[in-house]
Amino acid sequence: RKEVEQDPGPFNVPEGATVAFNCTYSNSASQSFFWYRQDCRKEPKLLMSVYSSGNEDGRFTAQLNRVSQYISLLIRDSKLSDSATYLCVVGSYNTDKLIFGTGTRLQVFP
Amino acid sequence: DAGITQSPRYKITETGRQVTLMCHQTWSHSYMFWYRQDLGHGLRLIYYSAAADITDKGEVPDGYVVSRSKTENFPLTLESATRSQTSVYFCASSPEETQYFGPGTRLLVL
Numbered sequence: 001r002k003e004v005e006q007d008p009g010p011f012n013v014p015e016g017a018t019v020a021f022n023c024t025y026s027n028s029a030s031q032s033f034f035w036y037r038q039d040c041r042k043e044p045k046l047l048m049s050v051y052s053s054g055n056e057d058g059r060f061t062a063q064l065n066r067v068s069q070y071i072s073l074l075i076r077d078s079k080l081s082d083s084a085t086y087l088c089v090v091g092s093y094n095t096d097k098l099i100f101g102t103g104t105r106l107q108v109f110p
Numbered sequence: 111d112a113g114i115t116q117s118p119r120y121k122i123t124e125t126g127r128q129v130t131l132m133c134h135q136t137w138s139h140s141y142m143f144w145y146r147q148d149l150g151h152g153l154r155l156i157y158y159s160a161a162a163d164i165t166d167k168g169e170v171p172d173g174y175v176v177s178r179s180k181t182e183n184f185p186l187t188l189e190s191a192t193r194s195q196t197s198v199y200f201c202a203s204s205p206e207e208t209q210y211f212g213p214g215t216r217l218l219v220l
Binding site: 032034042043044045046049087091096097098100101102103 | 141143145150151152153155158160168200204207208209210211212213214
């Protein structure tokens with residue numbers, strides 16, 4: 001079983017739609033959680049950190065469920081520019097390493 | 111204002127040749143990382159470094175060598191390139207948990 005699992009998609013949604021991605025992780029000792037965005041043939045870039053209480057950044061909302069060990073990302077009012085691959089990332093306590101999921105691809109169409 | 115850079119951006123080499131990929135960051139981040147990204151596997155950690163002269167293996171270190179004589183540089187060497195090392199290589203640096211990625215090096219081993 002992979003340490004971080006994501007549905008690869010693609011999720012094809014129209015502009016203005018709301019879309020949600022989930023991610024599960026296997027290590028209950030995981031302490032830090034992130035969503036990264038990766039555009040085609042580019043480097044991953046931090047989208048947002050994920051906190052236990054949930055957090056929002058504009059149209060993006062991230063949630064963490066430690067009991068079920070999953071992380072979610074909700075994108076409201078999708079824009080064409082949101083088309084990318086979204087990577088779920090998990091770090092364990094007291095380690096310097098992050099584990100990356102294989103990503104969920106989002107395609108927003110006009 | 112370069113942040114983190116990688117060179118070369120593209121490289122074609124032959125099986126058995128030694129190849130060195132360069133990574134340079136201007137932030138003085140303590141941690142640096144090398145990943146490879148392949149379809150179906152996502153980002154996999156090759157080696158990482160917590161500080162100058164301190165390096166450690168990641169998930170897929172075989173066939174690679176790293177060094178870190180200066181904080182800002184973290185070169186990755188393929189001692190004898192194999193076709194299975196054809197990949198996109200990303201370097202990242204981190205002050206603590208969040209990692210910032212370079213633009214990547216696309217390596218083709220013939």
